[in-house]
Amino acid sequence: MENKRKYVIKKILNSKIVNYFGISIINLDFLLYVSHYKWIFKIFKIPYFKINFLQSDINQIDKKIISRIKKSYSISISSEQGKNISGMWDYDLNQYYHEIHDSILNKDNTLELFNNMFRSKFVFGLASGDAVKHSNSFLGKKIWNLKYIDSIISLSSYLGCTRYESPQQGDYAQYSKVDIENIIVSIENQIKSDISFPNIGSPYGITIKKTLLTQEDLEHLYAALRIKEYLTHLGLLKESNKFNFLEIGGGYGGLCRWLNIILEKNINTYTIVDLPLISQIQAFFLSSFFKKDNVVLANEKNNLNSKIILKTDLEYLNDTENNYNIVLNQNSMPEMTDEIVEEYLNKISNDNLKYFISFNHEAISTHFNQKQVSVREICEKNPKLNLILRNPSFMRNGYLEEVYNLKKS
Incomplete structure (x- = not known):
């Protein structure tokens, strides 16, 4: 009965009629993701910034990277390297990614697809992609704008550029358009970096003083700053120290x-x-942003001059070197299976490891008849890993930041 009720609600929320008025699963999710939940009551008073769409110049793309991608992917799937996968991601790949899969293997439109990837369906689970269609209505525009401003203020509060609002007392959502513009300047001054998203893959987002801000990039920036803070406090970031980083997912x-x-x-x-x-997808984005020779694709030979190395899951699990010092996971281990996460954690738990840092939720949620993974619960089963820090996220309600090291023998 419960499943039938959920099915009916989902069917209604997916209907074109209610979507036309801005009521959809995506938009309701955005409201649930808002950290400043009281802002919902002022949704029509929040300063509005229009979503802008950039068109990337296809002529700026080095066609050699597309050839490398095609070769890399062909080797990957011919080696049957796609079997170590959860039910959730197996479904998502079949539902949303078939167009880019077919193109890489058999078609000549791969360049065009990658050049417009941030507006496509095949970045589902990685970026907002074609979900932006849910921002077309009057209500949809307000919901998406609310989430953008919420992310900006969350990042700003973490950095101390604005006060950290209290839901128990005091004013809230008291920002003018000029205030938001000045906050962006303050953030950039604080971190000493331009935070505008690069014009790769025809991205979209709100533009504030010529700075393009996307939903996902603000989260990635926050996580990067947080990682830097953790490693600094743990005494690792001395000028001469260099580490081998591994990001899982x-x-x-x-x-x-x-x-x-x-x-x-x-x-x-x-x-x-x-x-x-x-x-x-990583190969295209990172090769477009950094020098292409700085990125080694999956199944390519390592280049000593290359800093960024991409590996498939099974390619990594079969790797005997395993010389990683800092291991990271952001927003993906809960979507795996217990067995896959255990396999990764067992492999990283060796003498080279200094810290494993996790940015994930612990939702009590079931997908494909399996409860989503809790990183902490899996780490507790690992006799080598020791939890040293566990903090809530400034950026997303219900998300945790955990730091693990090796237990002293």
Whole structure:
């Protein structure tokens, strides 16, 4: 009976009629994700910034990267490297990613698809993609704008550029358009970096003083700054220290981009391990942002001059080197299975590891007849890992930041 009720509600929320008025699963999710929940009562008073769409120049793309992507992906799937996967991601790949899969293997439109990837369906689970259609209505515009401003103020509050609002007392959502513009300037001054998203893959977001801000990039920036803070307090970020980073599940490459900007002097190598098709999305984005020779694609030979190394999941699990010092996971382990997460954690728990840092939720939620993974519960089963920090996220309600090291023998 409960499942039938959920099915009916989902069916209604997916109907074109209610979507036309801005009521959809995506938009309701956005409201649930808002950290400043009282702002919902002032949704029509929040300063409004229009979503802008950038068109990337296809002529600026090096066609050699597309050839490398096609070769890399062909090797990956011919080696049957896509079987180590959860039910959730198996469904998502079949539902949303078939277009880019078919294109890489058999078609000539791969360049065009990647050039418009941030507006496509095939970045589902990595970026907002074509979900932006839910912002077209009057209510949809207000909901999306609310989430953008909420993310900006969350980041600003973490950095101390604005006060940290209290839901128990005092004013809330008291920001003018000029205030928001000045806050962006304050954030950039604080971190000493331009925070505008690069014009790769035809991205979209709100533009404030010529700064393009996307939903996901603000989260990646926050995580990168938080990682820097943790490593600084743990005494690792001395100028001469260089580490081999490993990110398990790297999305489109957003966290990798920010960490290689913020911690450039402290990164020796940065490896991302992911599903074969997702790895190719990272290949396009990171090769477009950094020099293409700085990125080694899955199943390519390592280049000593390359800092960023992409690997498929099974390619990594079969790797005997395993010399990673800082291991990261943001927003993906809960979507795996217990067995897959255990396999990763067992592999990273060796003498080279200094810290494993997790940015994840612990939702009591079931998908495909399996409860979503709790990183803490899996780590507690690992005899080598020791939890040293556990903090709530400034950026997202219900998300935790955990830092683990190796137990002293």
